[in-house]
Amino acid sequence: MTNSAERTDPRVLRTRQFLKEALIELMEEMSIEKITVNRLAQRAQINRVTFYLHYRDIPDMLEKMADDMAEEVLEVVREDTDFTEAAQEEKWPMLEHLLVHIAENAKFYKIVLTSRKSTIFTDRLFKLMADIISARVESRVTAHDASEVTVQKDIAVWYGSAALIGTIIAWLREDMPYTPQYLAKQITSLRAN
DSSP states (O other), rough: OHHHHHSHHHHHHHHHHHHHHHHHHHHHHGGGGOOOOHHHHHHHOHHHHHHHHHSSHHHHHHHHHHHHHHHHHHHHHHHHHGGGGGHHHHHHHHHHHHHHHHHHTHHHHHHHOOSSSSSSHHHHHHHHHEEEEEEEHHHHHHHGGGOOOOOOHHHHHHHHHHHHHHHHHHHTTTOOOOOHHHHHHHHHHHHOH
């Protein structure tokens, strides 16, 4: 966690969590355009004025939630460096770690990633995955002779990001019929073929 998050008053964090949970519940019930600050504050059992102490409006709240989501995903992916050498050889620990995180927060991810009206979360996750995949593609190109690489870097990044996020969204829509570990191995197997 960042220093600013550590210094944030626990009441502020609790209020933001209440608002986040209320927004997710409302997004399950109605489209994002129908959610008002009044309705959200009422669901979170707070005063409207309290909402405005934290956010300008609903789009501002969504933007900040997307930032928080991206930060959490980045933390989860960075934890990959803690895996043992044997796990690193299996080539899927980072992906498995990401899928476990998504499964543990399935309600949130299912709502925000499958909403067609608010794409901010999918867009943010796509950019984050594109950056991660781009770094991996770059390291592979550096490790191999550039003349051996037959796919343009940007095309590989677009394809990899879209395929991964599309698979995660389908997995969530189907109520996660596979464990994160199994899905990570399957996705890795697809990439190896």
